[in-house]
Amino acid sequence: MAKYLLLKHYRGGPAPINDVPMDHWTPQEVAAHMQYMRDFAARLEDTGEFVDSQALSADGTFVRYDGPGRPPVTDGPFAETKDLIAGWMVIDVETYERALELAAELSAAPGAGGRPLHEWLEVRPFLAPPPTITE
Amino acid sequence: MDDTLLRTLTPAVIGILVRRGADFAAAEDAVQDALVEAVRVWPADPPRDPKGWLVTVAWRKFLDAARATTARRHRELLVDREPTSDPRPGEAVDDTLQLYFLCAHPSLSPASAVALTLRAIGGLTTRQIAQAYLVPEATMAQRISRAKRTISGVRFNQPGDVATVVRVLYLVFNEGFTIGDSGDVDLACEAIRLTRQLAARTTHEEVAGLLALMLLHHARRPARTRPDGSLVPLADQDRGLWDTRLIAEGVAVLQAALARDRLGEFQAQAAIAALHADARTAEETDWAQIVEWYDELVRLTDSPVARLNRAVAVGEAYGPRAGLAALAELDPALPRHTAVAAYLHERDGDPVTAARLYAEAARSAPNLPERDHLTRQAARLNAQRRR
Numbered sequence: 076m077a078k079y080l081l082l083k084h085y086r087g088g089p090a091p092i093n094d095v096p097m098d099h100w101t102p103q104e105v106a107a108h109m110q111y112m113r114d115f116a117a118r119l120e121d122t123g124e125f126v127d128s129q130a131l132s133a134d135g136t137f138v139r140y141d142g143p144g145r146p147p148v149t150d151g152p153f154a155e156t157k158d159l160i161a162g163w164m165v166i167d168v169e170t171y172e173r174a175l176e177l178a179a180e181l182s183a184a185p186g187a188g189g190r191p192l193h194e195w196l197e198v199r200p201f202l203a204p205p206p207t208i209t210e
Numbered sequence: 211m212d213d214t215l216l217r218t219l220t221p222a223v224i225g226i227l228v229r230r231g232a233d234f235a236a237a238e239d240a241v242q243d244a245l246v247e248a249v250r251v252w253p254a255d256p257p258r259d260p261k262g263w264l265v266t267v268a269w270r271k272f273l274d275a276a277r278a279t280t281a282r283r284h285r286e287l288l289v290d291r292e293p294t295s296d297p298r299p300g301e302a303v304d305d306t307l308q309l310y311f312l313c314a315h316p317s318l319s320p321a322s323a324v325a326l327t328l329r330a331i332g333g334l335t336t337r338q339i340a341q342a343y344l345v346p347e348a349t350m351a352q353r354i355s356r357a358k359r360t361i362s363g364v365r366f367n368q369p370g371d372v373a374t375v376v377r378v379l380y381l382v383f384n385e386g387f388t389i390g391d392s393g394d395v396d397l398a399c400e401a402i403r404l405t406r407q408l409a410a411r412t413t414h415e416e417v418a419g420l421l422a423l424m425l426l427h428h429a430r431r432p433a434r435t436r437p438d439g440s441l442v443p444l445a446d447q448d449r450g451l452w453d454t455r456l457i458a459e460g461v462a463v464l465q466a467a468l469a470r471d472r473l474g475e476f477q478a479q480a481a482i483a484a485l486h487a488d489a490r491t492a493e494e495t496d497w498a499q500i501v502e503w504y505d506e507l508v509r510l511t512d513s514p515v516a517r518l519n520r521a522v523a524v525g526e527a528y529g530p531r532a533g534l535a536a537l538a539e540l541d542p543a544l545p546r547h548t549a550v551a552a553y554l555h556e557r558d559g560d561p562v563t564a565a566r567l568y569a570e571a572a573r574s575a576p577n578l579p580e581r582d583h584l585t586r587q588a589a590r591l592n593a594q595r596r597r
Contacts, residue, residue, distance in 0.1 A: 076321040076343070123322075123353030126345050167345050169319055205577040206384045207398060207427055210444060210482060210519055 076167045078126060078201035079174040081181060083194070085133060087158025092193035093186045100187050108192075111184045119166060119177070130162035165201075174198055214403070216248055216260070217333030223264045224330055225305020228366050232272050234312065235358040238330050240272035245333060247271075306331070307411045311370020314378040315361045322357035323378045329354055331407075332400055342395045372414045376476065379405050383424050398428055409463075418467035419477030425460030426483035429453040440586075441579045445492040457487045478507040497527035514544050522550055530558035545576060549584055556591065565591035 097105060119125035141148045164181065168174050178196045186192040220241060227237035244267040248260075257263035313327040328334045328342075340350035383401035405421045433447035442448075464480045482503045489495040504520035507513070517540055525533020533554045540547060552567035568588035575581035 078344070120348055121352055123349050123356060125349050167343075167349070169321060202578045202581065203576050204385065205441065205579045207431075208384050208423065208479070208483075210486065210522075 076169060077171070077174075077203060078165060078167050079171075079178075080197075080199040080201065081164045081166065081174075081178050082197040082199060083161040083163065084197065085159040085161040088195045088197065091182075091186070091195065093188070093190050095187035097186075104185065104187060104189060107185050107189060112181075115181055115184075116164070119164075124166050124168050124173075124177070126165035126167050128162070128164040131160055133159065133161075135159065171200070174200075213249075216245060216252075218403075218407075219261050219264055220245065220333030221306040221309045221331045222261065223268055224309060226265050227268055227272060229305065230269065233362070234330075234366060235355075235362060236272055236275060237268075238358065240268045240275060242329070242335065243271040244268035246335075304411055306407070308366055308370070310375045310408055311368070312361060312364060312366060314370070314375040315364055316371070316374055317360050317364075318357050320378065320381055322353055322360070323374075324381050325350060325353050326357045327378050327404070328382065328400065331404055334395060334400070338395045342397055372412060372417060375408065376414075376416050376420050379408070380420060380423075380476070383427075398424075398431070402428060415467045415470050415472045416474040416476050418463050419474055419480050422460045422464035422467065422480035423476050423483055425456045425463065426480060426487050429456035429460065429487065435579075439579065441583045443583070444486060449490065452487065457484075460484065461487070473506065473510070475507060475510045478503055478510060482507075495526070497523055501527050514540065518544055518546060518550055522553070525554045525557060530554045534558065545574075546571070548574065549580075552584075552587065556587075561591045561595060565595070 097108075100108070116125060116128050137150045138147050139150075166174060166177055168177065175198060178198050182194050182196050183191040184194075186194075223244070224234070224237050224241050227240060228234055232240065241264070244264050247267055248264060252260075309331055310327070313330050314323045318326065325339055325343075328339050329336065334342075336351050336354060337347050339354075340347040343350065379401055382397055382404070402421070402424050405417065405424060409417050409421050429452050430444075430447065432453065433449065433451035434442055436442060460480065461484050464477065464484055467477050468481070482500055485496050485500050485503070501520065501523045504516060504523050507516040508520060518537075521533050521536035521540065524536045534551070537547070537551060537554060542548075548567050549571035552564045552571055555567060556564035565588050568584050568591065572581050572584035572588060575584055
C-alpha cells in the first residue's frame with residue numbers, strides 16, 4: 076500500500092470546469108456537495124483506504140524567523156493570485172492508478188446546478204518507509 | 211507476562227475452534243477477545259495450561275457471540291458440524307499451516323493478506339497493526355473484516371500454495387515502518403518469528419531461503435542506521451556491529467536449503483546476503499560470485515530490480531565501465547536507475563556527472579532516508595569541486 080495526499084486548492088490551481096463560486100450556489104447545492112464529501116470519506120473507510128481528511132480555514136499567515144530575541148515576522152494574507160490550500164484527504168491504496176481513480180471521483184463532487192465540479196485536485200505520493208532489503 | 215508466548219498460541223487456538231465448527235471469521239474474533247482477557251487476567255492469576263485456558267475462554271466467547279447475533283441458526287449449524295469436529299485418527303492436519311494458507315489466499319490483496327496474517331497468526335491486535343502501517347484503527351479494522359469476507363467461502367482444509375505465504379511474510383519483513391524500540395510492534399522481528407514457525411512446519415526450500423534472507427539482513431540492522439536515523443551504505447557499515455550469531459544461523463539455514471538443489475529466488479537473494487556477510491571488510495567482498503548469483507536471480511525472476519542490482523555488482527567486480535554498460539541495457543525509468551548511474555559515474559572518475567545525477571536521483575527518491583543520503587552524496591561532490 077502507498078499513501079497519497081489529495082490536495083484541494085481554493086485557488087492557485089487551474090479553474091474547475093463548473094466554475095461558479097460556492098457562495099453563488101443554492102443552499103441545497105451546498106448541502107449536496109457536503110453530503111457527497113462525507114459519503115466519499117465513509118466509503119473509503121469501508122474499503123480500508125481512508126487515513127485522514129481535514130479542511131483548512133482560508134485565513135493563512137506567512138511567518139519567518141527574524142533573528143535572536145526578535146519577534147517572528149508575519150506577512151499576508153496575500154493577494155488573490157497566491158496558491159491557497161482548502162483542505163486535504165490522505166488515502167492508503169494499492170496502486171497509483173487507484174489514487175487517480177479516487178481523486179477523479181472526489182473531483183466529481185456536485186457544484187452549481189448539481190453538476191459535477193470537475194475541479195483539479197493535486198495528487199502527491201508520500202515518501203514511503205525505506206525497505207530493509209536493498210541489495 | 212510474556213506477550214509473545216501468548217501470541218504464539220493464537221493460530222493453534224483458532225484452528226481448534228474451526229475444527230469444532232466455528233467459521234474462521236468468528237473463531238478469529240473470539241480468539242482475539244480471549245487474548246485481551248488473558249492480558250487482563252493472567253498477570254494476577256496465571257493458568258497452569260495456557261492453551262487450554264485460551265481454548266475454553268475463546269470457545270465461550272464464540273458461543274456468546276453466536277447467541278447474541280443469529281442465535282438459532284448458529285446453534286443448528288454447530289450441531290450439524292459436530293461429527294466432523296475432530297480430525298480422524300491417523301490424519302495429521304496442521305491447523306497452523308492451514309491458517310498460513312488461508313491468510314495468504316490468492317484472492318486477497320497483498321495488504322489484506324498482510325493484515326490478516328499479522329492478526330490471525332501473529333496474534334497482534336488491530337490497533338497494533340494500524341500503528342505499524344500508520345493508518346487509523348477503523349481503517350485497519352475494515353481491511354481485516356473485508357479480507358475475512360473475501361475468504362469466507364474458502365474451505366479451511368484446502369491445500370494452499372507456500373509461494374503466496376512466503377510473499378506475504380517477505381512483505382511484512384521488508385515493507386513496514388520500523389517502529390523499532392520505541393513501539394510495541396517490530397514488524398521485522400514479527401516476520402522472522404512467523405517465518406521460523408512456518409519453517410518448522412514445511413520442508414519447502416523457499417521458506418528456508420526466506421528465513422535465511424531475513425536472518426542475514428536482520429543481523430546487519432544495528433549497523434544500518436546512525437543514531438540520527440540516517441542510512442549507512444553497506445560498504446561503510448561497521449561490520450563489528452553485525453550480529454554474528456544471526457549470520458551463522460542464516461548461513462546454516464541457507465546451506466541446508468541449497469543442498470536440496472531446488473533453487474528459488476529467496477535462496478538466491480539469501481546467497482547474495484550471505485556473501486556480503488562473509489566479507490570481513492567491504493574490499494574483501496566476492497563480487498564475481500555475487501554477479502553469478504544475480505544472473506541466477508535474473509533467470510529465476512526476470513525482475514528489473516535484480517538486473518539493476520546486477521549492474522552495481524558488475525561495476526564492483528569488473529570496473530565502473532562494465533557496470534555502466536550493463537546499466538545502459540536497462541530502462542532509465544526504473545526506480546533507483548539514476549542513483550546507480552550516479553554511483554558508477556563517481557567510481558569512473560566523473561564527479562560532475564555524478565553530482566548532477568545524485569541530485570536528480572534525490573528528487574525522485576521513494577523514501578526520506580534514501581533522499582537524504584542521495585542529497586548528501588551530491589553535496590559532498592559539489593563541495594569537493596569548489597575546493
